[in-house]
Amino acid sequence: MRGRDLIREARRRAGLSQRELARRMHTSQSVIARWESGATRPSFDTVVRIARACGFELDVHFVPRSEGFDHDWSLAEQNLALTPEERLANHAAARAFGDSLERRMRVAGKQDA
Numbered sequence: 037m038r039g040r041d042l043i044r045e046a047r048r049r050a051g052l053s054q055r056e057l058a059r060r061m062h063t064s065q066s067v068i069a070r071w072e073s074g075a076t077r078p079s080f081d082t083v084v085r086i087a088r089a090c091g092f093e094l095d096v097h098f099v100p101r102s103e104g105f106d107h108d109w110s111l112a113e114q115n116l117a118l119t120p121e122e123r124l125a126n127h128a129a130a131r132a133f134g135d136s137l138e139r140r141m142r143v144a145g146k147q148d149a
Contacts, residue, residue, distance in 0.1 A: 039083045040074045042094070047072075050090035060089040 037045075047057050047068075054068040061068070070076045071086075078086070087094040115123060 038074070039078050039080070040072050042083050043068070043078070043086050044072045046087045046090040046092050049092070052090060057086070057089060061086060 047054070050057075052060075054072070055065045058065045058068045067076075071078050071082075084094050115126075118126070
């Protein structure tokens with residue numbers, strides 16, 4: 037997540053306007069707007085101070101990168117290239133497959149009993 041997204045999310049969760057957050061940060065509303073729009077990039081330390089001004093702590097930790105991350109991302113990009121109708125059809129097909137699998141498992145369970 038980018039700094040601008042963290043700032044906007046913290047501000048919205050706190051129920052603050054840009055002007056109110058600016059007052060808490062001792063800066064101007066236009067500075068907050070530039071951070072949130074990505075026109076300027078606040079430092080990490082600034083993002084932490086903004087989170088605190090909104091009543092939150094920013095918890096950052098490292099997690100191992102998934103081996104399939106690149107593959108997962110390419111699948112997401114392929115999905116985004118589809119039309120909404122194509123995505124809906126894919127979802128319906130996956131749902132039908134899942135329902136079919138569930139029925140087969142139930143039948144197999146009854147046969148084993």
